[in-house]
Amino acid sequence: MPIFFEKKQLVTPGELLAEGDYLPGENTYAEAGKIYALRIGLVDSDNKKINVVALRAFYMPKTGDIVIGTVVEVGFNGWTVDIKAPYTAILRASDVLSRPFKPQNDELSAVLNTGDLIVAKIASYDRAHDPQLTVGEPGLGKITRGQILHVTPTKIPRVIGRKGSMISMIKQETNCQIILGLNGVILVTGKTLEEEEIAIEAIKKIEAESHTSGLTDRITQLLKEKKQVKVEENKVE
Amino acid sequence: MNEKEKLIDKKGVRLDGRKADELRPVKLQVGVLSNADGSAYIEHGKNKILAAAFGPREMHPKHLAQPDRMVLRCRYHMAPFSVQERKSPAPSRREVELSKVIKESLEPALFLELYPRTGVDVFVEVLQADGGTRCASITAAALAIADAGVPMKDLVVACAAGKVDDTVVVDLFDAEDKLGTADVPVAYMPNLNAVTLLQMDGILTPDEFERAVNMAMDGCKKIYALQKEALKTKYMVVKEVEE
Numbered sequence: 001m002p003i004f005f006e007k008k009q010l011v012t013p014g015e016l017l018a019e020g021d022y023l024p025g026e027n028t029y030a031e032a033g034k035i036y037a038l039r040i041g042l043v044d045s046d047n048k049k050i051n052v053v054a055l056r057a058f059y060m061p062k063t064g065d066i067v068i069g070t071v072v073e074v075g076f077n078g079w080t081v082d083i084k085a086p087y088t089a090i091l092r093a094s095d096v097l098s099r100p101f102k103p104q105n106d107e108l109s110a111v112l113n114t115g116d117l118i119v120a121k122i123a124s125y126d127r128a129h130d131p132q133l134t135v136g137e138p139g140l141g142k143i144t145r146g147q148i149l150h151v152t153p154t155k156i157p158r159v160i161g162r163k164g165s166m167i168s169m170i171k172q173e174t175n176c177q178i179i180l181g182l183n184g185v186i187l188v189t190g191k192t193l194e195e196e197e198i199a200i201e202a203i204k205k206i207e208a209e210s211h212t213s214g215l216t217d218r219i220t221q222l223l224k225e226k227k228q229v230k231v232e233e234n235k236v237e
Numbered sequence: 238m239n240e241k242e243k244l245i246d247k248k249g250v251r252l253d254g255r256k257a258d259e260l261r262p263v264k265l266q267v268g269v270l271s272n273a274d275g276s277a278y279i280e281h282g283k284n285k286i287l288a289a290a291f292g293p294r295e296m297h298p299k300h301l302a303q304p305d306r307m308v309l310r311c312r313y314h315m316a317p318f319s320v321q322e323r324k325s326p327a328p329s330r331r332e333v334e335l336s337k338v339i340k341e342s343l344e345p346a347l348f349l350e351l352y353p354r355t356g357v358d359v360f361v362e363v364l365q366a367d368g369g370t371r372c373a374s375i376t377a378a379a380l381a382i383a384d385a386g387v388p389m390k391d392l393v394v395a396c397a398a399g400k401v402d403d404t405v406v407v408d409l410f411d412a413e414d415k416l417g418t419a420d421v422p423v424a425y426m427p428n429l430n431a432v433t434l435l436q437m438d439g440i441l442t443p444d445e446f447e448r449a450v451n452m453a454m455d456g457c458k459k460i461y462a463l464q465k466e467a468l469k470t471k472y473m474v475v476k477e478v479e480e
Contacts, residue, residue: 010472012465013383014346014391014428027388029348036428038348038388040468055472056275056386058293086293086355127353128304152386 007044008211010055011037017050025051041154042211055211059085059153059183061122061131066140068148068181069133071116074109077101081118081133084150084183089131091120096135117143119179119187139179146177146189147196151207153184158210159203166206166216173223174199198226244416245402252413253282257406260396260456265377265467267384273360275385277467279377282410283367288377290385292357301356306349308356311340313374315363335371336361342375342424342434343382346389357387368411369397375424375434376460383468392464393433395424396456398449405445407452421446423453427461 003018005011015037017028024030027038028050037043041054061067061083069081069089078092093101093108112118118133119140125131135141151159159180160167171178176190176199186203190196202219209215245251255261261282270276273289296302313335317326328336339361347357359381361374372395379393399409401417414420419439425432432454441449 010469012392012468013389014426015465016428029388029390031390031429036390038390039386040383040472054386056384058274058386086295086352088295 003045003050005043008042010040011043011052012040013037017043017052018045021048023049025049027052027054027057053211054154056152057154059083061085061087061089061125062182063122063125065122065182066119066179067122067133067183068117068119068143068179068185068187069183071112071114071118074112074114076103077108079108079112081120083120083131083133083181084153084185085131087125087130089120089122089133091118091133091135095123095133098136112142117148117187119143119181143187146187147200149186149188149200149203151184151186151203153182155207155210156180156182156184158215159186159206161216166219169216169220170199170202170223173220173227174202178203194230198223198230201226244413245404245406249404251401251406253410255408257404258452258455260408260459261410263460263463265380265463267380267467267471273381273385275381275383275387277377277380277384279373279380281369281373281376282408283365284363284370284373285365286370286373286377287362287364288374288381289360289362290357290378290381290387291359292385293352293355293387294357296354296356302354305353307347307352307354309340309344309347309349309359310356311336311343311359311361311378313339313361313363313371315366315370319363319366335374338371338434338436339375339378342395343378343393345431345433346379346391346393346426347382348388348390351388357382357385366411368409368414369422371395372397372422372424376464380464380468384471391426391428391431392461392468393424393426394457394461394464395422395434396453396460397422398453398456400439400441400445400449405448405452407456419445419449421449421453423450423457425454425457427458 018035039054041052067083069083072082073080081089083089120133123132123134174195179187188199264280266278269278275290277288359378375395398407400419401413419441421437424434
């Protein structure tokens, strides 16, 4: 039962990872008792399971995921929303208006118009139907302020950190509200523009250096430095 | 016969100075286009080819979407300035055929059934042609798809072999392709040991054919190493910055 890789090794699609009694995990597949990589990424094994953390991937909808999307079309009884996935999502009017929806009374574009950004949860999705969204929970709905940035969807877990350590640190240090869409879209809302900029810079650094060790320390340092600069600037004024 | 004898000299050296089993220099680069989801650039001898991949995304026009699988669409196109005589930019019979050939040689590497109702688009633009563009296009297109993050069973590599002046040689360039007796392009997935494209034009004996296929497959393996290297290089840069 040999393994053909070292921990955190960079592998390309089709690379043989292991042979014998192993299970294919994320971004891998098994054929004739051998396990191969599916995407370019870093390999890791977890007991008998072999995973590849992809460096490049796209978002696939999953029921229950929180995503951030853009309204692309206002329809007769709902909206179509671009969620940066292979499929466009649908948001029903009856879900947004908390009362029965009557086409003759309600003007949908007054509620959400094309170009509006929304935080939503995927209510249902399977391979035969486009994903359906819901905004009927606290914290979901139209985005009114803040800044948006995009990262590769596979890097969202790194932005969250172990048990949310990374994200809660950034939130704390910058006083920003951060909503992570699992589709790789992130919303940063802070009290001031400077605080938002610092948070965005930190997240971009995480994305660029996500596959390196000791990242949390470097992010902490970056945030401290930036805050220091800000304090000094305020003193000059 | 006189004309043919010029293609390989007495020492077995070809017109461009190569030996029978020697490839042209290959240079590969990944992620060269920022507007595409994935992209690659190949310089294979004097061939210069760009490949861009998009998707998986919703199929347009919608009636082309398949309810049970993803659709791979390829467009092979030669720029008007890619050959010495201006090539009309309209798709020719040959380009339509090559588009289909490239599509069919890449399909076995993809998990089409995983993403129903979607499509992946691959655009191959030949900037400069010097024989063997279909092979170089497949090599570049496979890299572009991998760079777009589409799951792949293996990278697809292609290389040709053929017969020139009664000798079986690998990786024919333009003059050998036109004046030689046979050309055998092979596309191949080295890790799975699976051939995805095998064509032949010209005449070969069964024995010569076998030698040609084996030579082309050896060529594929050499290019495969470069292909993997190119894909890793794009992501290695980030890794080195921090070290």
